[in-house]
Amino acid sequence: MQTLKLLSAFFKMNVQMSLAYRADTVVNILLNLMWLGWELLSLNIIFSNTETLGGWGLGELIALLGVFRLVNTLMIALIWPNTEKFNQSIRDGSMDYTILQPVNSMFLVTFSRITVWRFWDLILAVVLIVVGVNMSTATTTPLQILTFILLAITGMIIIYSLWIVLIALTFWFVKFDNNVTILQALLDAGRYPATVYPVWLRIIVTFIIPIAVATTIPLQALRGELEMTQILTFILVSIVSFFLASRIWRAGLKQYSGASS
Amino acid sequence: MSPTIHVQQLSKTYKVPEREGGFSAAVRGFFKRKYKEVKAVQRVDFKIEQGEIVGFLGPNGAGKTTTLKMLSGLLHPSNGNASVLGFTPWELKPDYLRSMTLVMGQRNRLSWDIPAADSFLLHQAIYRIPDNEYKQTYKELDELLELEPLMKKPVRNLSLGERMKCEIAAGLLHRPKVLFLDEPTIGLDITGQARIREFLREYNKRTGATILLTSHYMADVTALCERIIIIHHGQLKYDGGISDLSKKIAPFKLIGVMLAESNSHDLSKYGELVQNEEDWEKQYIQVKAEDVTRVTSRLLADLPIHDITIADPPIEDVIEQAFNS
Numbered sequence: 001m002q003t004l005k006l007l008s009a010f011f012k013m014n015v016q017m018s019l020a021y022r023a024d025t026v027v028n029i030l031l032n033l034m035w036l037g038w039e040l041l042s043l044n045i046i047f048s049n050t051e052t053l054g055g056w057g058l059g060e061l062i063a064l065l066g067v068f069r070l071v072n073t074l075m076i077a078l079i080w081p082n083t084e085k086f087n088q089s090i091r092d093g094s095m096d097y098t099i100l101q102p103v104n105s106m107f108l109v110t111f112s113r114i115t116v117w118r119f120w121d122l123i124l125a126v127v128l129i130v131v132g133v134n135m136s137t138a139t140t141t142p143l144q145i146l147t148f149i150l151l152a153i154t155g156m157i158i159i160y161s162l163w164i165v166l167i168a169l170t171f172w173f174v175k176f177d178n179n180v181t182i183l184q185a186l187l188d189a190g191r192y193p194a195t196v197y198p199v200w201l202r203i204i205v206t207f208i209i210p211i212a213v214a215t216t217i218p219l220q221a222l223r224g225e226l227e228m229t230q231i232l233t234f235i236l237v238s239i240v241s242f243f244l245a246s247r248i249w250r251a252g253l254k255q256y257s258g259a260s261s
Numbered sequence: 262m263s264p265t266i267h268v269q270q271l272s273k274t275y276k277v278p279e280r281e282g283g284f285s286a287a288v289r290g291f292f293k294r295k296y297k298e299v300k301a302v303q304r305v306d307f308k309i310e311q312g313e314i315v316g317f318l319g320p321n322g323a324g325k326t327t328t329l330k331m332l333s334g335l336l337h338p339s340n341g342n343a344s345v346l347g348f349t350p351w352e353l354k355p356d357y358l359r360s361m362t363l364v365m366g367q368r369n370r371l372s373w374d375i376p377a378a379d380s381f382l383l384h385q386a387i388y389r390i391p392d393n394e395y396k397q398t399y400k401e402l403d404e405l406l407e408l409e410p411l412m413k414k415p416v417r418n419l420s421l422g423e424r425m426k427c428e429i430a431a432g433l434l435h436r437p438k439v440l441f442l443d444e445p446t447i448g449l450d451i452t453g454q455a456r457i458r459e460f461l462r463e464y465n466k467r468t469g470a471t472i473l474l475t476s477h478y479m480a481d482v483t484a485l486c487e488r489i490i491i492i493h494h495g496q497l498k499y500d501g502g503i504s505d506l507s508k509k510i511a512p513f514k515l516i517g518v519m520l521a522e523s524n525s526h527d528l529s530k531y532g533e534l535v536q537n538e539e540d541w542e543k544q545y546i547q548v549k550a551e552d553v554t555r556v557t558s559r560l561l562a563d564l565p566i567h568d569i570t571i572a573d574p575p576i577e578d579v580i581e582q583a584f585n586s
Contacts, residue, residue: 016375096363099353
């Protein structure tokens with residue numbers, strides 16, 4: 001409840017900040033409308049020319065794209081702006097005020113900035129997922145859809161955890177502005193189904209780089225390709241990674257408080 | 262009753278990367294970093310009772326900010342202990358964070374692009390302040406600081422003094438019982454400083470809050486604090502009444518002399534020459550307070566004086582001198 005209240009306070013504040021500069025606001029709205037048009041156009045091109053890719057049907061591909069876009073929105077609307085603010089706050093010392101607030105600092109650092117213009121990206125992603133899942137309902141059971149949703153959430157948690165680890169490294173290095181660039185590079189590898197990659201690359205993409213976990217794995221669940229043990233493993237992995245990430249975050253905070261002056 | 266702030270043998274040692282200037286040193290430093298240990302705070306002890314306003318003084322780099330950061334919970338000490346309101350600060354317990362505040366004159370808490378009122382509301386959410394309590398506190402702060410006219414402008418459009426008022430108010434919305442203020446009046450003009458000072462005194466009177474503040478301005482300290490704590494090179498040098506300290510250091514005055522002709526006269530026979538980087542036109546000598554009249558009249562008699570001033574030495578120099586001698 002408290003968390004929701006805070007999130008809505010953050011959201012309101014970000015809307016206020018976005019509206020602070022009038023010309024900037026107008027440009028942003030126009031830019032995002034153009035962006036959206038471009039995205040829809042490219043989707044159209046892809047699907048008017050392709051029926052299957054790596055043995056996946058159209059509906060599944062649309063759903064995959066939706067999940068990918070969901071992750072991408074997470075990147076653009078949350079991860080990029082918060083990382084930028086975080087990197088800056090480490091160097092200018094405003095991190096001090098963040099630490100002294102009676103709210104989990106990890107939560108504060110990761111949710112206080114929201115790129116509100118990306119809201120419709122979120123809607124687009126959800127629409128794609130719903131449409132995709134609907135198109136493939138002929139072959140899917142409600143249980144598969146449920147695990148799909150569950151694993152999409154687990155995937156997000158894993159990405160979130162990876163992000164936390166990457167930004168927590170800044171506590172040690174002080175200047176580590178490439179932290180999100182690394183994440184983005186990893187994420188881009190997850191754009192296509194992991195099955196289109198050669199086996200060795202697939203192993204890296206699925207296990208070494210957990211981004212594919214967020215995009216391909218849920219889709220495999222949707223196709224009913226996953227065993228119960230695999231599903232449970234992924235859930236366990238997300239719990240463990242979140243736990244580890246918060247430990248690393250705490251260690252980072254301790255490092256910060258040991259080193260800054 | 263146990264003291265509000267209790268500091269025992271508090272110490273902090275930093276490892277700071279160090280290298281020579283120059284290109285090759287920078288390359289070498291990339292591969293092999295050298296570190297130097299800096300003892301920022303060494304075995305400091307003091308107690309502060311509820312409702313006290315204590316001035317925390319010392320030259321730049323003396324360890325004031327480090328101590329304040331440890332007391333607010335930002336830094337883990339290397340050694341020693343501190344308790345504030347019964348909490349160990351660096352455990353960062355939410356209950357502790359809700360009952361104290363740290364205001365740093367050189368850092369911004371408020372968002373630049375939106376009016377302070379909006380940042381205040383976020384603060385209310387973060388500190389879970391009930392609406393009626395928030396309104397009451399805001400009313401009181403507004404009464405003391407005249408915030409209302411500042412609330413509607415984006416923070417970036419406020420003057421430094423106005424912004425500082427808002428920063429301080431933001432730090433007090435949750436009614437903290439302990440206030441750590443690091444240079445709250447830095448950069449403000451005389452009136453601005455006086456207003457903040459007056460506010461702090463009144464706030465302390467009304468709420469019984471305990472205040473520990475650092476400042477470069479002696480006026481802040483003399484106006485607000487009955488007690489001062491001085492640290493130098495990380496060590497506690499003085500803890501006691503301000504009047505006792507002035508007895509100890511009052512003997513000195515600074516005489517600034519601007520000669521009508523060249524500066525070729527040697528002033529060192531009148532008193533100890535001191536540097537003053539802010540004023541190149543004058544030469545400064547330091548003399549004992551009881552000698553001021555004698556030395557001044559001798560100066561006036563001996564030299565072609567264009568301008569002469571007599572002043573208290575700046576607080577930093579006084580402290581430096583009192584404890585280096």
